[in-house]
Amino acid sequence: xxxxxxxxxxxxxxxxxxxxxxxxxxxxxxxxxxxxxxxxxxxxxxxxxxxxxxxxxxxxxxxxxxxxxxxxxxxxxxxxxxxxxxxxxxxxxxxxxxxxxxxxxxxxxxxxxxxxxxxxxxxxxxxxxxxxxxxxxxxxxxxxxxxxxxxxxxxxxxxxxxxxxxxxxxxxxxxxxxxxxxxxxxxxxxxxxxxxxxxxxxxxxxxxxxxxxxxxxxxxxxxxxxxxxxxxxxxxxxxxxxxxxxxxxxxxxxxxxxxxxxxxxxxxxxxxxxxxxxxxxxxxxxxxxxxxxxxxxxxxxxxxxxxxxxxxxxxxx
Numbered sequence: 001x002x003x004x005x006x007x008x009x010x011x012x013x014x015x016x017x018x019x020x021x022x023x024x025x026x027x028x029x030x031x032x033x034x035x036x037x038x039x040x041x042x043x044x045x046x047x048x049x050x051x052x053x054x055x056x057x058x059x060x061x062x063x064x065x066x067x068x069x070x071x072x073x074x075x076x077x078x079x080x081x082x083x084x085x086x087x088x089x090x091x092x093x094x095x096x097x098x099x100x101x102x103x104x105x106x107x108x109x110x111x112x113x114x115x116x117x118x119x120x121x122x123x124x125x126x127x128x129x130x131x132x133x134x135x136x137x138x139x140x141x142x143x144x145x146x147x148x149x150x151x152x153x154x155x156x157x158x159x160x161x162x163x164x165x166x167x168x169x170x171x172x173x174x175x176x177x178x179x180x181x182x183x184x185x186x187x188x189x190x191x192x193x194x195x196x197x198x199x200x201x202x203x204x205x206x207x208x209x210x211x212x213x214x215x216x217x218x219x220x221x222x223x224x225x226x227x228x229x230x231x232x233x234x235x236x237x238x239x240x241x242x243x244x245x246x247x248x249x250x251x252x253x254x255x256x257x258x259x260x261x262x263x264x265x266x267x268x269x270x271x272x273x274x275x276x277x278x279x280x281x282x283x284x285x286x287x288x289x290x291x292x293x294x295x296x297x298x299x300x301x302x303x304x305x306x307x308x309x310x311x312x313x314x315x316x317x
Contacts (some may be wrong), residue, residue: 016094018169020236020243021161023250026090030252034090041095048096048106055088056113063120067127072266078124079262085117086255102176104184105191105199108206114154114251121258122147125265125272132269139273146276149284153249156287159217161250164243167226168236178223181207225298231305238301242293249287254279 016022016031041051062081069075092110096102122143129139165177175183188203213219226235247253257275264271 018165020168020240021164021247023247023252025256026250026252029256030086030090031094033087034094037087037091038094038098041091042098046095048092048099048101049109051088051092051095052106052109052113055085055092056116058082058088059085059113059117059120063124066121066124066262066265067131069128069265075262075266079259082117082121082255082262083259086252086259089114089117090252103199103203104179104187104206105202108202108209111209112202112205118147118150118251118255121255121262125258125261128265129269129272134269134273142273142276142280146279149279150251150254153279153283153287154251154254155213156217156291157246157250159213159219160243160246160290163219163223164239166224167239168232174224179210181210184210225301225305234304235301238297238304242290242297245286246290249283249290 016027019027022031037051058081062078062085065074065081066078069078089110092106093102096106126139126143130136162178166174168174169177184203184207188200188207191197191200191203226232257278258272261272261275264274
């Protein structure tokens with residue numbers, strides 16, 4: 001696609017994800033800043049994958065700055081750089097949605113870069129705390145616990161989001177959000193046949209990731225429960241609050257807390273431990289509570305679908 005053929009840059013939330021599944025910090029901050037980046041890139045030949053790589057590189061630079069910081073201005077610079085990497089991480093998907101070029105390979109690449117970015121900030125905080133006499137074993141063990149908690153939260157939030165979109169969006173959009181393994185395999189074969197090795201590798205990794213994610217979240221063979229417009233409205237009415245609460249456990253929320261912890265380290269080098277503790281305890285307890293609540297919501301949906309009821313949506317719907 002040439003630069004001249006690209007669509008006009010967005011001026012609003014047109015390239016955001018569905019409001020129900022957006023994290024508050026993403027909707028009100030990260031994506032709104034990212035929108036300016038997308039406006040600058042929309043009529044250029046810069047590709048979403050290039051923005052994704054830029055996000056990872058920026059996060060690595062931010063990690064290096066934080067790890068070696070000796071003055072408050074260096075921590076502020078590291079926090080600004082890491083915030084920039086989060087914005088770029090939002091920008092790649094928004095740019096792809098604007099151009100209509102979203103792919104499973106791109107989603108996989110974005111996921112791998114997220115791992116790089118998260119690891120970078122965790123390691124940077126660990127090194128910074130060790131250098132400033134916080135000790136090694138407490139930050140090391142807490143960091144591992146918080147890292148696994150972040151991974152668990154983000155994977156479950158991503159799965160819940162995709163299932164929600166599958167059951168509340170029109171058929172085609174729902175299938176894009178929660179694709180079948182066969183659909184991902186087809187894209188892999190297309191990339192492979194065209195000689196796009198990196199894209200083929202990413203698509204193949206997305207197959208493995210999707211299978212493992214659905215196993216770990218207890219996904220059933222067919223998560224599509226709503227198949228008509230009325231059923232989709234019923235599903236949204238019942239699951240909307242549940243979905244909104246899950247958004248507080250998304251990756252963007254975790255990364256924003258890590259950014260705040262970087263600034264907090266100016267005043268106390270143990271500040272990252274506070275963020276890590278939030279990941280491990282309240283956010284994990286919240287995730288378990290929501291997982292337990294889901295069962296009763298599914299039962300309610302099945303009852304209301306069987307009875308043919310059609311709940312009224314809220315005024316904010």
